[in-house]
Amino acid sequence: MAEGGAKRADMVTITDVARHAGVAVSTVSYVLSGKRAISATTRQRVLASIRALGYHPNAGARALASRRANVIALVLPLRSGMHLPVLMQFATAVVTTARQFDHDVLLVTADEGPDGLRRIAASAMVDGIVLMDIEMHDPRVPLLRDLERPSVLIGFPAEAANLTCVDLDFYRAGAICVEHLAALGHRDIALLGAPAVVYERDTGFAHRTRAGFTETAERYGIDTVAQPCEESFDGVRQELSGLLERHPNLSGLVVHNEAAVAHVLATLPLLGRQVPHDISVVAICPDEVAERASPTLSSVLIPAEDVGRQAVTLLMRKLEGHPVPAATLLDPRLTVRASTAAVTAPSPA
Amino acid sequence: MAEGGAKRADMVTITDVARHAGVAVSTVSYVLSGKRAISATTRQRVLASIRALGYHPNAGARALASRRANVIALVLPLRSGMHLPVLMQFATAVVTTARQFDHDVLLVTADEGPDGLRRIAASAMVDGIVLMDIEMHDPRVPLLRDLERPSVLIGFPAEAANLTCVDLDFYRAGAICVEHLAALGHRDIALLGAPAVVYERDTGFAHRTRAGFTETAERYGIDTVAQPCEESFDGVRQELSGLLERHPNLSGLVVHNEAAVAHVLATLPLLGRQVPHDISVVAICPDEVAERASPTLSSVLIPAEDVGRQAVTLLMRKLEGHPVPAATLLDPRLTVRASTAAVTAPSPA
DNA sequence: ACAGGTTGTCGAAGCGCTTCGAGTCCTGCA
């Protein structure tokens, strides 16, 4: 039998601090908020009392009086298809950044749906909202416009008017991969994307990567195929063998599917293609994945941390009433590693 | 209904509801909380007004007056070594379960450290705390005992007196793997564990799995080795080839390292061992991982969802002042799949 | 009929904090 829930809490209040320091309650408040000038001596005395008593302001009272909860909501999908580790990176970055702005983070799962959002917003629990994994036609998006709370989206919906969105520039990411392969002399390349369901769900980043890939290749006059790819080992093997059969001269592969990337590297040698001798592979994935692969992957990294940090920073600006850009695209960065090389000989077949 | 469709910046309060329904504020409150009898007709009238006005109680005010925030803190490690997907599963389960108890979840990262915990608790932001990834000698644990808030730990510290802990029974998990292999006739088996740092950190689950493995094997009179294992492909290959060299008769492998498990399966054939013909592999990992592997893995699953749900349920009981068991161990469950088989070469009976 | 319960409702007192208006004292400048 552990200690129960009902402990008569001897919580230290601002009144205790005021009495201990011999000042008015409001003075303590002003020391804490800095909203009015307080003499150095008084400030010191108050701060000393705060420390001595171990005072922490009551969040509820503060929220009630100031109409600011100092909490933001982080709405996560928690649904398959998204790669979890990246999601955690986002979440970490959001929490860390929020703390730097003296805010806490309320975790909301998308399966609460629009009603959950409405509840959170209307109850004044949070001052603002960060939404992740936005779909092209996301049911939460229209709601956001009615809500009294500022929000920032990670990802782009189809209709982004009046919203603040942050994301990696996936179009550029696709383009950069092509440019890299083109520079190495590859003329016949393929894009292996997310599972088909992700495209069907109209997920923006998948479509935009493909567009960047296809259109850039076109500009270079390079032959391309782009196709979805399941994440299982067998799925990958099947896609790949089919692909190589239909395109025997294929010498470059762009993989935009973190879960499949390891399988791709494992499968290619089995199909008689050495990486990077016979075929170059460039991935769009976190550095962590690229570095753990064998051979290490040339990759465009998804700057999860940057995105999370940006999102919170923008939200804070909005909370302070400042205008913010509607769209923030983070520049992708290519890191060349061991999985890409210049074409060795015309058609190794 | 003079509100012309558009919401005013100021929110609907309980006073608005009371006026709209023609009752006292306290009556509305009692309708909502059910703490006093209210006639059916009045209740209906109030509920209708609530719906009509779209009223949601102000969380701060409610927390202030009732001394209950209806929020729990979820403290995540967000540190390497833990497998992220499992962590997300925990988090999801915690959020979902908390919502069922009408609570929200505040996400706290461990890198805020003990001070962060103290702040959260002292500010009355949360009513209770769920801590994940507890280490044997966790600096947060002693603090927990001083805190005014009930808490539940996922994992066991070395000194668990006065605490409420939940976890998979890793000792049994290790034991079950041995029993399974023993039943198939294997007499020379090895445990491939987490990276060495995890053991050095004194992480409880790693040690307990090893103990269950070793002691059970001893009871069966089976030869064992137990060794840590890095997560990189090359690390795994190295460990494995060394292991097979030193123990040529090895016919069973227990892998307790989710990140390495795929590499193990990929490496064994390269070292001339077919699974399960030459060597049986049983893993301790989520079903998801086991099923995606090739061949599919016989595995003991980590019931992340159950653990998360249990943790929250226990916390809620504590919040209501009920006593709860100090230790809750969830029974591991072995699922036999394609990676284990009876020893082929006749062994001494 | 009346003491003694129920039931259903109300008003008011806070919960701990922020913030506004108002004071006190002390400058500096006409």
Add this chain to the structure above:
DNA sequence: TGCAGGACTCGAAGCGCTTCGACAACCTGT
């Protein structure tokens, strides 16, 4: 010498909610 104005500080009025004590009104059983 007088006074405008800055620098500090204080008291009090809420913020929107819960909860406690009161109090009518309606039962009971005797």
